[in-house]
Amino acid sequence: MARPFAPGYTIPPDLLLRAYATGVFPMAESADDPEVFWVRPETRGVIPLDAFHIPKSLAKALRRAPFRIAFDTSFQEVIEGCAEARAGSRDTWINHPIREAYALLFENGHCHTVEAWADGELVGGLYGVTLGRAFFGESMFSRRTDASKICLVHLVQRLRERGFVLLDTQFTTPHLKQFGAIDIPRARYEQLLQDALHGDEARFSS
Numbered sequence: 001m002a003r004p005f006a007p008g009y010t011i012p013p014d015l016l017l018r019a020y021a022t023g024v025f026p027m028a029e030s031a032d033d034p035e036v037f038w039v040r041p042e043t044r045g046v047i048p049l050d051a052f053h054i055p056k057s058l059a060k061a062l063r064r065a066p067f068r069i070a071f072d073t074s075f076q077e078v079i080e081g082c083a084e085a086r087a088g089s090r091d092t093w094i095n096h097p098i099r100e101a102y103a104l105l106f107e108n109g110h111c112h113t114v115e116a117w118a119d120g121e122l123v124g125g126l127y128g129v130t131l132g133r134a135f136f137g138e139s140m141f142s143r144r145t146d147a148s149k150i151c152l153v154h155l156v157q158r159l160r161e162r163g164f165v166l167l168d169t170q171f172t173t174p175h176l177k178q179f180g181a182i183d184i185p186r187a188r189y190e191q192l193l194q195d196a197l198h199g200d201e202a203r204f205s206s
Contacts, residue, residue, distance in 0.1 A: 011036060011101035013108060020131050021197060023190050025170060028095040031083055036097050044189035045172035045181055049164065052156045053180040061146045062153060067116035067123065069154045072205055075106040078113040078125040082139035094139065102138070105129060112204045114155045116147040124148045126155065130204050132197035134166040135159055152179065162203060166196040 011026055019025060019038060026036040054062070079102060083094040105111035110131065116124035124147020126140035135155070140148040159167060168189075172181045184192075 011097055013101060013104045013110075016101050016105065017110060017129075017131060020129055020134075020136055021193075023186070023193055025136065026098060026101070028093045028098060030093065031095050033095050034097070036095065039170075040186070041171065042186050043183045044186060045169040045176065045183055046189065046192070047156070047167045047169055047176065047179060047181045049156060049160055049167055051180045053178070054153060055178055058146060058149050058153070062150060066144075067118050067147060067150060069151065070115045070117060071158070072106075072112050074115060074122060075103065075111070075113050075127065077122045078115060078127050078141075079103070079139075081122065081125055081141040081143070082127065084141060102127065102129075109205065114151040114158075116142075116144075116151050118144065124151055126151050128155075130164075130202070133164050133199065133202040134168060134193060134196035135164055135204070136168045137170070158204065159202075163200075164196075164202045164204075166192050168193075 016026070022040075023044070024038050024040045027039050028036050079094065079099055083099070102111050106113075111127060111129050112135075113125055113127045115122055121143075123144040124140070124142040126137065126148060128135050128137040130136075137155075140151065142148040156167065169176055169181055172183050
């Protein structure tokens with residue numbers, strides 16, 4: 001179960017990176033809430049990169065290549081898309097302090113996006129944080145069928161190619177489990193995290 005830590009109104013980038021390095025991440029109660037709280041789940045969601053699964057229907061969509069995929073070209077548009085309120089989702093936890101903090105991480109090279117474009121419009125994407133050889137997935141969105149799923153496939157491909165060893169999803173959902181996401185105990189996650197933080201740092205961007 002998630003455990004809240006002391007709330008705050010700003011998140012300095014160095015504090016945010018230190019939090020990720022210890023298995024902690026920020027959330028907000030809602031997009032309009034000015035405060036954030038820190039979460040360290042008892043059970044953590046991860047997608048093992050060597051066990052990533054592409055459903056058959058998505059494999060067919062991938063072969064059609066319906067979108068142009070880009071990386072790190074439009075962070076503000078991606079986080080805006082992720083923050084859009086949608087029925088049945090918790091995406092509205094992205095509040096102003098979180099937007100500001102991740103924008104600074106993007107400028108510093110520790111936050112990255114995968115984007116799906118069609119007809120000159122952003123139709124889906126995801127963003128997350130990199131540290132060492134770990135990628136911490138934060139949020140994703142779709143405005144067209146399969147857009148975020150296809151972004152996830154391209155994310156995993158890039159992580160594999162560039163020497164990443166941990167893809168953290170924070171929590172698991174039925175949506176993520178179809179790709180191979182699993183729940184692991186906190187102690188096991190923190191061991192995997194420390195392994196990912198040691199050694200040469202993987203480079204997400206070219």
